[in-house]
Amino acid sequence: MATEETQATPAVELAATAKSSNGLVKTIGIGTGLFLMMLITQLAGPILGCKLLHSMTPNCPAPEVVVDKAGKAVEPVNKAPPKYLAFDPPLVASLEDKGSIRFLQVTVELMARDEKVITDVGTHMPVIRNNLLMLLGGQTVSSLTNREDKEKLRKQALAEVQKIMKANTGEAGVEDLYFTSFVVQ
Template identity: 45%
Template sequence: MATPKKEDPKGGEAKAKGGGAGKIVLLVVLVVVLVLGAVGATLYFTGALGKLLGHGGGEDHGGGLAPAAAPRPSGPAQYLAIDPPFVVSIDDQGQLRYVQISVSAMARDKKILEAVTQNAPQIRNNLIMLFGRQSFQTLASPEGREKLRADTLDTIQKVLTKEIGQPGVEEIYFTNFVMQ
């Protein structure tokens, strides 16, 4: 009886090792399938899969954000100064301060810059409101000015999207920024 007991544990160990190796292989195959599925889904929803297969970028799938992005002109950058400079009062812990900001817009299509000029009153109004909501402490930091720059771009793009159907302006620059 002692002999069968020794064989059973060894046989049990062999079965456990064989079963463990099978589980590892199954797990590796499952991970590979999941990764390939994720990559495929990403390529499909970004439209890259259609481009790789030569089907025009997958615009017809109805999902994702790729169709919303209009092809942008590849010409040279063109700039438009939004004049005159903005002068607004801002709050500094109960004390009144002033900020003067000169803004220039960059686009690659002259028609976009013409649309900025045509819609200047609405753009200026929205930017004056945006600048007036800022605090002195926020604008004193580089991060605060960068956030304001991004918000300024967003404000201009919203006006252009509403008026001409596309954001158009790719970038804005503060060409003068004085706080007093």
């Protein structure tokens, strides 16, 4: 009988050790889980609080207010990234000057946020180039010497492109026009 007790004792000890280590693993797992939950709530809580309960959460940044031309608040619109289309080759026009022939070479780039607008501009490029050449050809050398005059010409060119696009597609589409090279000779 003594042998049976001796043989049973290691089995009981082994079972007790297994229960003890199993309990330790559970305790570590529960502790780790609680720690991670606390960490997530500390990090995500303020963000969610500002988004969902803005008026009741202190230290939240004020929401961006977008105002239209009439002065009324409107929902901000997330704009798509800009897409550019460069005129190739650059526009070259002769300028009016006191008895001599002068030239203006301008590289133009258009900016839109919709790929369809860029495609539509390509479709109507002959009309756009024609009208811009007529606009540039009507300038004088003296009217292109300072920044304000160049900016005025840029805005006129943008308005011309938007007019062409609106007439052909129903919407202006092009948001801006840039002179990326401007040479008077």
